[in-house]
Amino acid sequence: MKIEAxxxxxxxxxxxxxxxxxxxxxxxxxxxxxxxxxxxxxxxxSLMAQREQGAGVHTARGLSDAARLPLPMVGKILTELTRxxxxxxxxxxxxxxRLSRPAAAMSVAEIIVxxxxxxxxxxxxxxEASDCEQKSICRVQGAWARINRVVRDAxxxxxxxxxxxxxxxxxxxxxx
Numbered sequence: 601m602k603i604e605a606x607x608x609x610x611x612x613x614x615x616x617x618x619x620x621x622x623x624x625x626x627x628x629x630x631x632x633x634x635x636x637x638x639x640x641x642x643x644x645x646s647l648m649a650q651r652e653q654g655a656g657v658h659t660a661r662g663l664s665d666a667a668r669l670p671l672p673m674v675g676k677i678l679t680e681l682t683r684x685x686x687x688x689x690x691x692x693x694x695x696x697x698r699l700s701r702p703a704a705a706m707s708v709a710e711i712i713v714x715x716x717x718x719x720x721x722x723x724x725x726x727x728e729a730s731d732c733e734q735k736s737i738c739r740v741q742g743a744w745a746r747i748n749r750v751v752r753d754a755x756x757x758x759x760x761x762x763x764x765x766x767x768x769x770x771x772x773x774x775x776x
Contacts, residue, residue: 657696684714
């Protein structure tokens with residue numbers, strides 16, 4: 601899936617949620633990467649969204665089997681997603697996990713933030729970060745803030761429902 605930006609760079613969002621930015625679609629995944637945990641989290645949430653219609657709750661083992669992912673990793677991801685409020689958990693013999701709200705109301709940005717923390721492309725972003733020693737004299741901080749905003753807006757503009765639907769979904773129509 602590609603989202604063409606106004607500056608002719610391509611935002612690529614593949615089926616598994618990996619995101620890239622670049623002029624060359626073949627090399628675009630070299631600039632921005634999400635962790636394997638976030639990649640798997642998006643896959644798990646996509647499975648849940650696809651089965652959202654009357655499926656009830658999903659067990660960690662069932663999701664692990666369906667996604668062919670290790671159960672310990674699935675358990676860790678489900679715990680984080682529940683802690684962040686994206687999933688609701690139900691205890692008991694018929695317990696499991698379900699989306700806390702419709703997939704159309706959940707953005708990719710929310711998922712990334714839940715599993716990785718605030719989206720920031722450099723050490724000085726997000727604004728709360730204070731890791732950069734050059735922050736007070738940096739001449740490009742404003743430009744990085746603008747770029748970070750564009751990335752975040754692009755991720756907020758794609759819902760879990762969109763990436764969970766038709767595998768051939770073409771996002772080239774979306775303007776950023």
